Amino acid sequence: PYVNTKDILEKANKEYYAVAAFNINNLEFLQAIVEGGIEKKSPLIIETSEGAMKYAGMGDPLRGASLFVKMVREFADSLDIPIALHLDHGKNFKYIISAIKAGYSSVMIDASDKPLEENLKATKDIVRIAHAAGVSVEAELGKLAGIEDNVASAESVLVNPDEAKYFVEETQVDFLAPAIGTSHGAFKFKGEAKLDFDRLKKVKELTKMPLVLHGASSVVQEMVEIAENYGADFGGSKGVPSDILKETVRLGINKVNTDTDLRMAFIAGLREFLQNNPKEFDPRKYMETAKSYVKKVVSDRLELLGSANKA
Ligand SMILES: O=C(COP(=O)(O)O)N(O)CCCCOP(=O)(O)O
Ligand code: NA
Ligand SMILES: [Zn+2]
Numbered sequence: 174p175y176v177n178t179k180d181i182l183e184k185a186n187k188e189y190y191a192v193a194a195f196n197i198n199n200l201e202f203l204q205a206i207v208e209g210g211i212e213k214k215s216p217l218i219i220e221t222s223e224g225a226m227k228y229a230g231m232g233d234p235l236r237g238a239s240l241f242v243k244m245v246r247e248f249a250d251s252l253d254i255p256i257a258l259h260l261d262h263g264k265n266f267k268y269i270i271s272a273i274k275a276g277y278s279s280v281m282i283d284a285s286d287k288p289l290e291e292n293l294k295a296t297k298d299i300v301r302i303a304h305a306a307g308v309s310v311e312a313e314l315g316k317l318a319g320i321e322d323n324v325a326s327a328e329s330v331l332v333n334p335d336e337a338k339y340f341v342e343e344t345q346v347d348f349l350a351p352a353i354g355t356s357h358g359a360f361k362f363k364g365e366a367k368l369d370f371d372r373l374k375k376v377k378e379l380t381k382m383p384l385v386l387h388g389a390s391s392v393v394q395e396m397v398e399i400a401e402n403y404g405a406d407f408g409g410s411k412g413v414p415s416d417i418l419k420e421t422v423r424l425g426i427n428k429v430n431t432d433t434d435l436r437m438a439f440i441a442g443l444r445e446f447l448q449n450n451p452k453e454f455d456p457r458k459y460m461e462t463a464k465s466y467v468k469k470v471v472s473d474r475l476e477l478l479g480s481a482n483k484a
Pocket of ligand 2: 220259260261262281311430
């Protein structure tokens with residue numbers, strides 16, 4: 174069934190496991206993610222960025238939003254596993270309202286680059302509208318390092334746990350993304366991977382609510398090797414190691430945003446197939462390996478996060 178993200182995350186919060194939130198831009202990634210969820214009997218959170226809405230809607234975000242709602246609902250309504258659709262990194266008021274209007278389960282208002290009081294106000298505005306429409310809300314505190322909103326901030330600004338307590342009480346958001354040292358993309362750490370577990374622990378103790386980890390891709394070595402075997406150059410790529418990811422779940426992370434790992438799996442499969450099948454030009458054939466590799470990464474992640482058999 175098509176459900177509200179909050180329902181999925183409240184259960185995960187109570188039982189201390191996490192649910193992956195997988196980004197999509199097209200049909201093929203959605204198919205592969207759904208296949209993984211079916212195989213693992215796991216709840217799924219499908220999420221789209223504002224860029225994905227523009228991409229699918231050919232420049233019209235409301236058309237993109239409604240296309241994604243229709244695609245996800247079609248799968249969700251025909252399956253036993255709970256599936257929610259989330260707007261990821263909503264920054265533009267128009268896009269957030271378009272997602273709510275189209276029928277998204279939840280939206281993120283990402284004003285974490287603003288001073289606290291501005292973040293508070295923007296979040297309160299969205300919570301008021303979203304909750305009136307039965308839509309749940311995610312907000313972010315602190316800043317990811319790396320490229321975020323096209324600003325390459327070398328340093329991440331880590332969450333202040335006391336600020337987090339105040340923020341969630343004031344805004345009544347449904348789930349919170351505390352920045353604890355991750356960053357988006359495939360180049361998360363120069364040296365050793367390190368996250369601020371202490372801050373995470375404090376935020377959980379103070380807020381007791383479902384928490385979100387952004388920049389949570391692991392950069393799966395198996396996929397890097399296959400892709401590089403067939404011409405990719407992913408030198409220097411490094412993600413969140415599985416043991417560190419598991420520790421964040423133990424400490425209270427319940428939603429794990431994953432995009433890069435699926436992108437790398439897809440391109441690895443596509444490169445491999447195209448190199449080995451020069452005569453093929455049927456899209457249902459030449460994207461098969463790519464989709465199977467995405468499904469594999471999805472299934473492994475659902476297992477690792479503990480949401481398998483929780484549908
Ligand atoms: O936190 C994450 C995932 O981080 P990851 O890079 O570790 O997978 N996300 O929020 C996904 C970010 C998606 C960015 O999408 P656009 O390129 O369309 O703007
Ligand atoms: Na999000
Ligand atoms: Zn993110």
